[in-house]
Amino acid sequence: MRRAIITREELRRILEERARTGSLYAPVAGRAGYEWKRVSAVAEIADCSGEPHTRVPAKRFLFPASEEIFRFRGAEAVESETPGRTVVFGVRPCDGRALAFLMRFFVERAPADPYVARRRENTLFVGIACNEPADSCFCLGVGGGPHSTAGLDALLVPLDERRIYVTVCTERGAELFSGFPEPAPADEEERRALERRAEEKISFRVDTQKLKEILDRAFEHPVWERLAFPCVNCGACTLLCPTCHCFEVTDEKVRGATSRHRVWDSCQFLLYSQHASGHNPRAHPAARFRNRVMDKFKYTVEQVGEVSCVGCGRCIRVCPAGIDIRSTIEVIRAEVGGA
């Protein structure tokens, strides 16, 4: 991967040019933390110091919360337009890793999801490394890291008021960041020092292989009833999780045509697994709670070979019932794993 040093002024010119020729999305201050907004000037972008990341993860650019995929009238179907060239600026490394997971899940398996694939083709993800992880962050504990480049087209590490260390991760990233000087060894050291300092702030660790083995025999264990008691199965954790990918499909009549939509769904919803027969294999709230943990640390390992929790901590921050997935894991390790 190529590396470069750019100035904030140079970054501003690059981003604002992209805002003019296509769309530029970045975090801005919203009613609940930071939200993704289309911006035309760098001055509109939030400094992102209050929260570790945007409330809604970057997955919404590949996999929107509610999207029309096609319309048809009789036998004539027209696919809906995909957004044009987009640059998403300010993606955290946890969200970046999640984007890589979503690509593996949706596109790199047959049959590939054409809507996710098309959106990825049209989008450039520019990440910003975390120099100040929050107390809810644990990316390092699940195989990620505050300076991880996975899933991103470029990763920026602010070194000081003026200079930014850039790692160009893909050819597309090179479209934005080429012709800049390479970092000097002192710059490398500075970046590495920032990374180490950020890593030191993250203490929670998961031996994901051991956890998977524990979960392999945990399904019928009574611990789930106790862990799930405070849970109200609201779905906030799943909808705001950067790797959660479940959706429902719904058709609506729009001016004589039928419009098909894909909308985020959640395994926490009562009707998520409801069968047409009336049977619901996850009618019990504890069964739905269990499903989330199983999916993140066991089922996706079986499906695509990797754990899907990226340690972003959003579920911890938004849970109205005070549930912390790290504590959940600790209890499972102790009670089922005997650790």
Next chain:
Amino acid sequence: MEDRVELLRTRAAALLREQVVTGILGFLPGTRGGVAQVGLVTRAEDAEGLVLDASCTQNIAKYLLKVVRAEGKVGVVARGCEARSIVVLLQERQFERARVYILGIGCEGVKKNGVLSASCVNCAYPNPVIYDELVGEAAVKESPAEIIAEDERFYALAPDERWRVLEEDVSRCIRCYACREVCPSCYCPVCFVDATMPQLVGRTHHLSDNMVFHIMRALHMAGRCVECGACERACPMGIDLMRFNRRVAKSVRERFGAIAGVAPEESPPLAVFDPADMQEFIR
């Protein structure tokens, strides 16, 4: 507040030891200092772990339907709004009065991200209106205005301006239903948004469908919303949900002279027809 929590723990332990109740629904410390969790304490020695402070941001009455049984008695620690929620559940015959033992306690409000919740600032009922015993002294609080300043400003806007404000707010809704799930008054086995035959609300995040969801839920709360604010604290998108609920509560006050959950012996206001009810809309 400190002494009252100690008293609460002592009383809870005693009730369990004396087998007055099989369990006590209360708050337990959140992990790493975050939001407190609701738990069912069944052993007297575990009552020591009960907490009650500004991190106890949920309406505990939500959990009652999970634990109340046809026999026996379950204890519940209830603050002002929570006791009102219990009244609503009793008025709606969700369980018999004898099935719960209410440990009433006054409230000084809860905080989200260090800031006192708006619903607590505007709270008119910090002390429980119903209880089997009261723990500690009553909370003392200045009575809020009947219509808060923020709502006065909103009601003064022209209708299309008001609509634009609401549209901007609900356009951010991702239909996570956290608001519904934390609300003790929302206990329908199948919520209207989940009805499919026939389908009542669109499932996409179209502005019109989001609006229908929020307006209809607020209408379903008429005479039943105790204004605890659990919904707006739970909303991950920061939507001002209480604005809808307060407006509906205002109508219920004006039309029926009723306030949700303060009069256990009365029927829910929208469950009764009185010939004297306002009917100026019939022309």
